[in-house]
Amino acid sequence: xxxxxxxxxxxxxxxxxxxxxxxxxxxxxxxxxxxxxxxxxxxxxxxxxxxxxxxxxxxxxxxxxxxxxxxxxxxxxxxxxxxxxxxxxxxxxxxxxxxxxxxxxxxxxxxxxxxxxxxxxxxxxxxxxxxxxxxxxxxxxxxxxxxxxxxxxxxxxxxxxxxxxxxxxxxxxxx
Amino acid sequence: xxxxxxxxxxxxxxxxxxxxxxxxxxxxxxxxxxxxxxxxxxxxxxxxxxxxxxxxxxxxxxxxxxxxxxxxxxxxxxxxxxxxxxxxxxxxxxxxxxxxxxxxxxxxxxxxxxxxxxxxxxxxxxxxxxxxxxxxxxxxxxxxxxxxxxxxxxxxxxxxxxxxxxxxxxxxxxxxxxxxxxxxxxxxxxxxxxxxxxxxxxxxxxxxxxxxxxxxxxxxxxxxxxxxxxxxxxxxxxxxxxxxxxxxxxxxxxxxxxxxxxxxxxxxxxxxxxxxxxxxxxxxxxxxxxxxxxxxxxxxxxxxxxxxxxxxxxxxxxxxxxxxxxxxxxxxxxxxxxxxxxxxxxxxxxxxxxxxxxxxxxxxxxxxxxxxxxxxxxxxxxxxxxxxxxxxxxxxxxxxxxxxxxxxxxxxxxxxxxxxxxxxxxxxxxxxxxxxxxxxxxxxxxxxxxxxxxxxxxxxxxxxxxxxxxxxxxxxxxxxxxxxxxxxxxxxxxxxxxxxxxxxxxxxxxxxxxxxxxxxxxxxxxxxxxxxxxxxxxxxxxxxxxxxxxxxxxxxxxxxxxxxxxxxxx
Numbered sequence: 001x002x003x004x005x006x007x008x009x010x011x012x013x014x015x016x017x018x019x020x021x022x023x024x025x026x027x028x029x030x031x032x033x034x035x036x037x038x039x040x041x042x043x044x045x046x047x048x049x050x051x052x053x054x055x056x057x058x059x060x061x062x063x064x065x066x067x068x069x070x071x072x073x074x075x076x077x078x079x080x081x082x083x084x085x086x087x088x089x090x091x092x093x094x095x096x097x098x099x100x101x102x103x104x105x106x107x108x109x110x111x112x113x114x115x116x117x118x119x120x121x122x123x124x125x126x127x128x129x130x131x132x133x134x135x136x137x138x139x140x141x142x143x144x145x146x147x148x149x150x151x152x153x154x155x156x157x158x159x160x161x162x163x164x165x166x167x168x169x170x171x172x173x174x175x
Numbered sequence: 176x177x178x179x180x181x182x183x184x185x186x187x188x189x190x191x192x193x194x195x196x197x198x199x200x201x202x203x204x205x206x207x208x209x210x211x212x213x214x215x216x217x218x219x220x221x222x223x224x225x226x227x228x229x230x231x232x233x234x235x236x237x238x239x240x241x242x243x244x245x246x247x248x249x250x251x252x253x254x255x256x257x258x259x260x261x262x263x264x265x266x267x268x269x270x271x272x273x274x275x276x277x278x279x280x281x282x283x284x285x286x287x288x289x290x291x292x293x294x295x296x297x298x299x300x301x302x303x304x305x306x307x308x309x310x311x312x313x314x315x316x317x318x319x320x321x322x323x324x325x326x327x328x329x330x331x332x333x334x335x336x337x338x339x340x341x342x343x344x345x346x347x348x349x350x351x352x353x354x355x356x357x358x359x360x361x362x363x364x365x366x367x368x369x370x371x372x373x374x375x376x377x378x379x380x381x382x383x384x385x386x387x388x389x390x391x392x393x394x395x396x397x398x399x400x401x402x403x404x405x406x407x408x409x410x411x412x413x414x415x416x417x418x419x420x421x422x423x424x425x426x427x428x429x430x431x432x433x434x435x436x437x438x439x440x441x442x443x444x445x446x447x448x449x450x451x452x453x454x455x456x457x458x459x460x461x462x463x464x465x466x467x468x469x470x471x472x473x474x475x476x477x478x479x480x481x482x483x484x485x486x487x488x489x490x491x492x493x494x495x496x497x498x499x500x501x502x503x504x505x506x507x508x509x510x511x512x513x514x515x516x517x518x519x520x521x522x523x524x525x526x527x528x529x530x531x532x533x534x535x536x537x538x539x540x541x542x543x544x545x546x547x548x549x550x551x552x553x554x555x556x557x558x559x560x561x562x563x564x565x566x567x568x569x570x571x572x573x574x575x576x577x578x579x580x581x582x583x584x585x586x587x588x589x590x591x592x593x594x595x596x597x598x599x600x601x602x603x604x605x606x607x608x609x610x611x612x613x614x615x616x617x618x619x620x621x622x623x624x625x626x627x628x629x630x631x632x633x634x635x636x637x638x639x640x641x642x643x644x645x646x647x648x649x650x651x652x653x654x655x656x657x658x659x660x661x662x663x664x665x666x667x668x669x670x671x672x673x674x675x676x677x678x679x680x681x682x683x684x685x686x687x688x689x690x691x692x693x694x695x696x697x698x699x700x701x702x703x704x705x706x707x708x709x710x711x712x713x714x715x716x717x718x719x720x721x722x723x724x725x726x727x728x729x730x731x732x733x734x735x736x737x738x739x740x741x742x743x744x745x
Contacts, residue, residue, distance in 0.1 A: 110582075171592060
């Protein structure tokens with residue numbers, strides 16, 4: 001399987017091939033996500049991408065992969081997380097790797113996530129919380145999120161302390 | 176030691192200022208504007224206004240999305256204790272702890288920046304005056320020595336400092352928190368206004384006010400107004416908050432009388448025994464290690480409380496065997512900070528359809544309401560008091576992290592919308608001056624320049640611990656009375672002195688040379704041409720953020736120094 005086929009195959013597994021447009025976006029994202037990780041192993045990285053995308057999938061706003069979450073988690077793992085945090089993250093990823101998480105059908109992935117969310121033993125709920133924390137940080141501070149789901153206003157220039165929420169169409173400002 | 180004293184004339188100035196932070200910047204501005212050729216010595220690198228590398232960066236432009244890197248955790252382990260100072264956007268403003276070590280007999284968080292502007296670049300900008308409640312406190316309850324000054328004497332200098340710095344706020348007519356010369360205040364949001372009204376209804380005389388901050392709510396003296404980005408501590412390219420870099424140093428440069436020498440570590444003050452005065456300072460060049468001497472008629476120590484006192488302790492002579500100006504034995508003692516990380520927060524069901532635009536760089540303030548000397552507010556369990564800073568906002572995407580069973584498109588869509596409203600208030604309390612809270616020089620551990628390092632021996636004691644109980648209980652009581660739900664208190668018992676980054680004392684002012692280091696004009700009692708005008712001079716800590724007080728006392732001391740020079744008294 002060449003690289004493009006691999007990407008397509010992986011994208012299909014993520015269940016994001018609903019429309020040609022989505023597939024193109026997913027492939028663009030996957031190109032980033034599949035660029036060699038600097039700190040995680042390639043198979044750990046596949047698990048990271050698959051899990052992050054199930055947590056925050058593409059919809060009318062970009063998914064985790066399109067938003068560059070996997071490369072962020074790779075760098076966070078390598079350069080930002082504490083030594084203990086790194087060990088914990090690796091332990092959970094290894095378990096999911098052995099369970100071939102990234103090869104499961106999306107519904108099976110979702111079932112597994114729900115099971116992890118209530119499990120006490122690793123990778124259980126505390127592991128999932130840490131992973132969500134990294135995923136959400138990577139996603140909701142991304143340029144893709146700032147310029148899609150949020151109101152992005154880098155230089156507000158003024159302040160209104162009590163305005164109708166409708167003025168942003170219900171969206172939060174990017175912080 | 177090979178000391179270069181070549182060219183004494185070219186190494187001679189009217190005044191030398193040690194340090195370029197809030198106090199040093201003010202000393203430079205006042206002294207140069209009054210005609211003195213002034214040399215500012217800064218131990219770190221130069222930073223010109225606008226030279227703020229992260230100021231315009233977005234979150235996604237930081238590799239770790241503006242968190243703390245492993246490298247910072249290793250190299251800046253102590254600077255990282257705040258949890259926020261060494262994030263990627265500001266880590267370059269804080270020192271490397273391995274190159275700049277200190278020791279702790281008890282935990283003390285000494286957070287500092289070695290560069291032109293010092294902590295005036297990263298400060299919290301909250302600016303409040305001390306009043307007579309504070310200046311009289313030591314004399315009344317017997318902790319520490321009496322301040323040699325009362326509010327009426329410093330009031331014009333607070334006016335002067337505020338007019339130049341640009342403080343946004345509102346006059347309230349409170350005796351415990353004197354009014355000032357303010358730019359318009361920053362607006363409160365819906366929930367803050369609601370809580371303000373409820374607190375003022377429920378607690379007679381208690382007020383929730385606009386924080387008073389050195390952020391410009393309108394353009395001021397050539398500096399731009401706040402752009403509501405809330406990225407102040409990275410350095411503001413608009414000059415919309417007060418820093419040495421944006422405000423005082425440009426004013427000093429404009430006189431043509433300022434010389435600023437970066438990479439200049441002052442190791443000691445040189446004493447002239449014949450004249451009973453200081454004649455200059457010795458420095459080590461931080462880059463070359465070369466020793467040099469500079470000479471002047473007056474010396475302003477503005478290196479920060481701990482550093483200025485360290486320089487005095489290291490300035491030994493036959494006359495001063497334990498450090499310059501230490502006749503009283505109080506040099507290094509009576510170290511204070513504020514104690515904080517205690518308060519409460521709760522949520523509000525109201526204002527669901529309301530929101531705010533802009534990231535305000537400030538908050539609300541609840542001035543002190545305990546032990547005001549009116550009988551009604553006085554406590555039996557502790558002396559002095561505390562205030563609160565706080566604010567309301569709608570929660571953000573982080574609220575979704577802990578909802579482990581929720582994921583997918585719906586959750587993602589929800590987290591793009593603001594969550595419910597919350598309001599929190601945190602308290603800042605007075606730390607009494609205790610003789611046994613101190614620093615001293617550690618000659619067994621020297622730094623990379625061979626200079627002694629500092630050891631801290633400081634703690635909070637019973638008065639602070641008892642006050643904290645009331646700080647939390649009162650916070651809960653006020654938020655519950657305001658109609659907030661699920662109000663919970665907090666009190667971080669691990670919070671050590673220093674974490675508030677308000678080091679004060681160690682060269683206190685006083686009326687009596689036998690019990691204090693400085694006189695009422697910030698002069699070393701026995702060496703009158705040495706002025707100490709940073710946090711070291713504080714005779715008590717009060718409960719308000721101290722920097723505005725350093726500005727006022729520095730300007731007053733500079734005025735006194737120039738008058739004394741003109742009368743040939745120095």
